[in-house]
Amino acid sequence: MDPSAQGGQPYGQYQPYQQPLPYPRPPQPVPVNGLAITSLVVGIVCCLPPLGLILGTVALRQLRRKGGRGKGMAIAGIVLSSISTLLVLLMVLTGGAREAWNGFREGFEDAARSKGTGDLRRGDCFNVPGGDLERVVVNVETVPCDEEHDAEVSGTYRLQKSDPAPGSPxxxxxxxxxxxxxxxxxxxxxxxxxxxxxxxxxxxTEEGWSGGDRMLTCAFTGDALKGSLHVGPDSHDPDQLSYINAEHIVETVSSQQPEADFADDPAAYRSWARKTSGALSEQATALRARSWPEEASAALGARARQFEASGRHWDLAAKAADEDTFWTHVTTAEGTLTQQARIAARDALGLSTTPPPEEG
Structure with missing residues (x-):
């Protein structure tokens, strides 16, 4: 029987499938005017106050013409910028702007001059808060060395594990x-x-040492220091430096007397004498080899001869058989270097001729 005769659907035929309609698109949000946002931000942070006022005004015009969101932001930016602009004008008229700027600049300069004691480096001149050099401080104020200062950094030394811990005797x-x-x-x-x-x-400090701080910072201090104490090419000419170096080397070596008594360690004393003799001989040669200015030549030649004579006595001390003979030669060697000859050499080179207190 034909199924269609009974009002049914023929075999092999199906009800057509209808694609459901897609979900409707959600409405797009109305964009916020960018100038309105910028005006509000500028008004809040008070930078370039007139700019926020101008941007807010332009934003309102665009919103009236094109629509969009941000009217409240633009109005808030205009109000805040107007207040900032009036304050700036008032400060300019009353001189407050200059005072504010000077205060800001001084504060910035103070912050720039502040240094931690562990950050000080060779050549830094500084003042201690309150001028109290005895109390523990964390920060100091660095200043130009040609200004009055409390101290001048001469250098730093990194303590080793084998060195005694700071704070102990x-x-x-x-x-x-x-x-x-x-x-x-x-x-x-x-x-x-x-x-x-x-x-x-x-x-x-103890805490710093425990945390790995190993920096020793060395300095000079004195009453009303002014000007750098450093000796170098920036402060002295080549002739002055050559002479100062020669005297400094001799002073350094001759001052390294052994700590033990001669009887306990005669070999150390003889070694000291040999080193001092060698230093005097080397520096005498250096003084003679240099071409000094004509007005200084005689005085530097005389000092070179004293170095040579002193060196010979130190050499005899190194060969001494007993302690009395050793000290006899050392005393003679020291007496050979006269203060008069040193003053004459310094005067010829334009250096200070006042002996340090320890030398009379």
């Missing part, structure tokens, strides 16, 4: 000895140092 002695050497190398002309100058240093 041995640590204090060790730090002072290291700084004496560093100070002497920085200001090699002992005759040019102010009479009241002293060695000064910063050592790591």
């Amino acid at each position: 041995r640590g204090e002695t060790f730090a002072e000895e290291r700084c004496l050497d560093i100070n002497a190398a920085y200001a090699r002309d002992s005759w040019a140092l102010p009479k009241d100058v002293e060695t000064y240093y910063y050592i790591p």
Whole structure:
């Protein structure tokens, strides 16, 4: 029987499938005017106040013409910028802007001059807050060395694990000895140092030491220091430097007397004498080899001869058979270097002729 005769659908035929309609697109949000946002931001942060006022006005015109969101932002930006603009004009008229700028500049300069004691470096001149050099401080104020200052950094030394810890008696002695050497190398002309100058240093605190801080900072301090104490090409001419270096080398070696008594370690004393003799001989040769200015030649020649004579007596001391003979030659060697000859050499080179207090 034909299924169609009974009102049914024929075999093999299906009800057509209808593709459902897609979901309707959500409405697109109305964009916010970019100038309105910028005007509000500029108004809030108070930078270039008139700019926020102008941008807000332009934003309102665009919103009236094109529509969009951001009217409230634009109005807020205009209001805030107007207030900022009026404040700026008032400050300009009353001089407040200059005072505000000066205050900002001074604050910035103060912050730039502030340095941690562990950040100080060779050649820095600084003042301690309150001028109290005895109390522990974290930061100091660096200043130009041609201004009055409390101290001048001569150098730094990185403490080793084998060095005594700072704060202990041995640590204090060790730090002072290291700084004496560093100070002497920085200001090699002992005759040019102010009479009241002293060695000064910063050592790591207990907390800093535990945290790995190993920096020893050495400095000079004195009353009303002004000008750098450094001896170098910026402060002295080549002739002055050559002479100062010669005297400094002789002073350094001759001052390294052994700590033990002669009877306990005669070999150390004889070694000291040989080193001093060698230093005097080398520096006498250096003084003779240099072509000095005509007005200084005689005085430097006389000092070279004293170096040679002193060196011969130090050499005899190194060969001495007993302690009495050793000290006899050392005393003669020291007496050979007269203060008069040193003053004459310094005067000829334009250097200070006032002996340090320890030399009378």
